Structures are given as structure tokens and as C-alpha cells.
Amino acid sequence: MSVATREREAALEALVDGGIDPGVMVVGTGVTNLPGTVHLTRHAMELGCRACMVLPPFYFKDPDPEGLFRYFAGLVERIGDDRLRIMLYHIPQVAGVGFPVDLAARLHTEFPEVVVAIKDSSGDWANTGSLFCIEGLTVYPGAELPLLEALDLGGPGCITATANVNAGPVAEVIRLHGSGDRQAAEAAMVDVRAYRMVMQEYPVIPTMKRLLALRLDDPTWATVRPPFLPADEAAGIRLEERLAAL
Structure with a gap:
């Protein structure tokens, strides 16, 4: 808004x-x-x-x-x-x-x-x-946390803000579940869940925009409007390192 x-x-x-x-x-x-x-x-x-x-x-x-x-x-x-x-x-x-x-x-x-x-x-x-x-x-x-449960009930997937920065692994869970390999989907879901739990520790919108600015090497992505405050660049770099270590 x-x-x-x-x-x-x-x-x-x-x-x-x-x-x-x-x-x-x-x-x-x-x-x-x-x-x-x-x-x-x-x-x-x-x-x-x-x-x-x-x-x-x-x-x-x-x-x-x-x-x-x-x-x-x-x-x-x-x-x-x-x-x-x-x-x-x-x-x-x-x-x-x-x-x-x-x-x-x-x-x-x-x-x-x-x-x-x-x-x-x-x-x-x-x-x-x-x-x-x-x-x-x-x-x-x-959100992606209940993704497997939703897929089990016939849902097509999820609509989640963190797909802006982690879409591939979320899509892979959906693909594996759709192929009938639920065990592999469960295994893939471990990393997806861990990623989401880390992201939930931060203000989601400013943080995602900072990550995109770093990944795309374009600082304009980090721009936000009040009442949001921009995420600190150094903190964004530390978060990126933390996510990469998952």
C-alpha cells in the first residue's frame, strides 16, 4: 500500500x-x-x-x-x-x-x-x-512452511513473499511432490523451512529488497518508503552469508 x-x-x-x-x-x-x-x-x-x-x-x-x-x-x-x-x-x-x-x-x-x-x-x-x-x-x-501439507490436500503450491529471494528451492519441493516422490520433497523442504525461519527474524520487505540489491548489484532495489526503514548493507551481507551456509 x-x-x-x-x-x-x-x-x-x-x-x-x-x-x-x-x-x-x-x-x-x-x-x-x-x-x-x-x-x-x-x-x-x-x-x-x-x-x-x-x-x-x-x-x-x-x-x-x-x-x-x-x-x-x-x-x-x-x-x-x-x-x-x-x-x-x-x-x-x-x-x-x-x-x-x-x-x-x-x-x-x-x-x-x-x-x-x-x-x-x-x-x-x-x-x-x-x-x-x-x-x-x-x-x-x-507462506512456504505448510507447503507440503497444502500439496497433500490438493493445493497447487503457495504464494510467499520469500519466493522473491528463494523461489527455486520452493518450486523444487512442488515439482518433487508432483512427481510422486514425497520423500524427496520432504528432504528438500528441510532447507526451504530453514531459509524461511531465518528470514522471519528480520523485517521481511526491507530485508528482501536489500538482498536483491546485493544479488543484482543494483542499490536502487534497497529503496523503501516510510514507514519502512532501509535495511543496512553490512547486515544484508552478513545475512547473505548466513543463508549461503544453510
Whole structure:
């Protein structure tokens, strides 16, 4: 939420203009109000993006689930396009508002071809497991720690911030599990889990940006906006050495 609306649009347009296939992009378009969410969602669709990941309106806390349902029903109605695909974004510890399991089920039942997935970043495996009981809804945990459990339940993978700096090993766990070699997937998961546990000791966004700045030899990657503070370069180097030793 540190990026203005026009900046978000410009960044997405630059990716598409740069040759990235919009058909593989899932774009975050949820803001605090319905008109703004409609605007960003429509922009992503006009560029041909595969889906939009949408937060609940999060300024007013403890909303009635019926109000949240009407918000998303309004989004679907205002977009009015059969191509629309929505992934619900459940991260209540950050947004202050989430999707109760019953609401996620209702939205998927009412709009089965539109509300097709949910990212559960709550860190509550009991909640994630309950979401897997919603028939036809694709569920992604929002971190790699429960990746094997999610794969066992038929999930396609996870959507995790640390994939920005450790995507290959996470993808390898998914590949091994998909090949039927769960023992090898479990072995690969040991390093993935260790990497994540180290990263969780640090402010995730500034730290990942510092690591990318080091790896790409481009200091602009370390730039953050307040209230974030930039991660120290020397600390980033020490962290990189620690990660390499895993």
C-alpha cells in the first residue's frame, strides 16, 4: 500500500510493455474503497492479466460479513466481464479484516467462475485446512512452511513473499511432490523451512529488497518508503552469508 494508484498502473504497464506475459500475472487490486478496487481491477483486466488478488475493504474494522459480501458482489457487477477471476486475500493480522471461512464459501458458491481462489496468509493452519474443504476453491497458503501439507490436500503450491529471494528451492519441493516422490520433497523442504525461519527474524520487505540489491548489484532495489526503514548493507551481507551456509 506504499504505491499510489497511478504508480501501480504504470508499473503493471511497464511489465507488459517489457514483454512479460500478462496471462501469468495475478495483480493485487484491493484498496479501502469499492470504486478504487473496481478501477485497479478493470485496469488489470484491460491489460489481459490472469486474475486479481483482492483484499477486503480494510479501513473500517469488524465489518458485518454481509457487508463484505455486498462489496464483492458489487465488484463483480461493476466489472461485468466474464473474464474476471478473483483470488481473495486473507491476511487479517495486517489488514485488520479478513474472510471468515463461511464468507469465502458463500462468495465462491455465488460466483463460482469468478471467485476461484484464496490466499491465506493468516498463518493459522486450522483456518487454511478449513478453506480446503470448500469444494472447487483453490487454496494457497501465504507462506512456504505448510507447503507440503497444502500439496497433500490438493493445493497447487503457495504464494510467499520469500519466493522473491528463494523461489527455486520452493518450486523444487512442488515439482518433487508432483512427481510422486514425497520423500524427496520432504528432504528438500528441510532447507526451504530453514531459509524461511531465518528470514522471519528480520523485517521481511526491507530485508528482501536489500538482498536483491546485493544479488543484482543494483542499490536502487534497497529503496523503501516510510514507514519502512532501509535495511543496512553490512547486515544484508552478513545475512547473505548466513543463508549461503544453510
